[in-house]
Amino acid sequence: MAKPISRTSLRNYVRFIPRKNPRFTSRKSPRFTSRKSSLRISKGVINIQASFNNTIVTVTDTQGQVVSWSSAGTCGFRGPRRGTPFAAQTATANAISIVIDQGMQEADVRIKGPGLGRDSALRAIRRSGIRLNCVMDVTPLPHNGCRPPKKRRV
Numbered sequence: 547m548a549k550p551i552s553r554t555s556l557r558n559y560v561r562f563i564p565r566k567n568p569r570f571t572s573r574k575s576p577r578f579t580s581r582k583s584s585l586r587i588s589k590g591v592i593n594i595q596a597s598f599n600n601t602i603v604t605v606t607d608t609q610g611q612v613v614s615w616s617s618a619g620t621c622g623f624r625g626p627r628r629g630t631p632f633a634a635q636t637a638t639a640n641a642i643s644i645v646i647d648q649g650m651q652e653a654d655v656r657i658k659g660p661g662l663g664r665d666s667a668l669r670a671i672r673r674s675g676i677r678l679n680c681v682m683d684v685t686p687l688p689h690n691g692c693r694p695p696k697k698r699r700v
Contacts (some may be wrong), residue, residue: 550581562595562652586648586649587607587613587645587648587649587650588649588650588651588652589607589608589650589651589652589653590605590606590607590608590613590645590650590653590654591605591606591607591608591610591653591654591655591656592604592605592641592642592653592654592655592656592658592671592676593605593606593632593658594638594655594656594657594658594659594663594664594668595658595659595665596634596657596658596659596660596661596662596663596664596667597629597659597660597661598660598661598662599628599629599661600617600618600619600627600628600629600661601617601618601628601633601637601661601663601667602615602616602617602618602637603615603616603617603634603637603638603640603641603642603667603697604641605642605644605645605650605653608674613644613645613648613650614641614642614644614645615641615693616637616638616640616641617637618634618636618637618663619631620637620640621636621637621640623636629661629662630662630663631662631663631665631666632666632692633663634661634662634663634664634666634667634668634670635663635669635670636668637663637667638666638667638671638697639661639669639670639674642671642674642676643656643674644673646675646676648687650676651675651676651677652677652678652679653671653676653677653678653679654678654679654680654681654682655668655671655678655682656682656683656684657681657682657684658683658684658685658686659685660685668681677682
């Protein structure tokens with residue numbers, strides 16, 4: 547079993563923790579800066595999830611860490627316009643513009659879902675100048691999974 551910490555050793559530990567008085571800190575102290583701007587990424591993975599109601603584009607590095615993301619909803623489209631091909635194109639261009647500034651040159655694309663934004667999102671990636679290594683369709687397909695609902699009687 548671990549030995550309990552005595553009060554005197556705890557007091558000594560607390561004494562050396564630097565404390566800042568909020569009255570005397572200046573507003574010009576360095577704020578938190580974005581880590582994303584300092585990263586240099588040459589290769590990544592672009593995940594496109596295209597449903598009938600929305601299109602979500604996520605750009606990750608090769609380890610799977612999210613670098614940038616965008617969706618038709620965050621680009622300002624509301625209601626039924628979120629599922630349109632133009633909304634998917636706008637969301638893709640928005641997500642990719644961030645990673646192009648960080649130096650991404652080639653990517654793998656994984657498309658998931660049956661939505662209308664599949665093709666237009668892929669066109670937006672091609673137009674951006676990123677070289678595509680492979681385009682995969684990772685839409686989940688049931689192998690005769692769930693039982694369908696019973697037939698409707700009218």
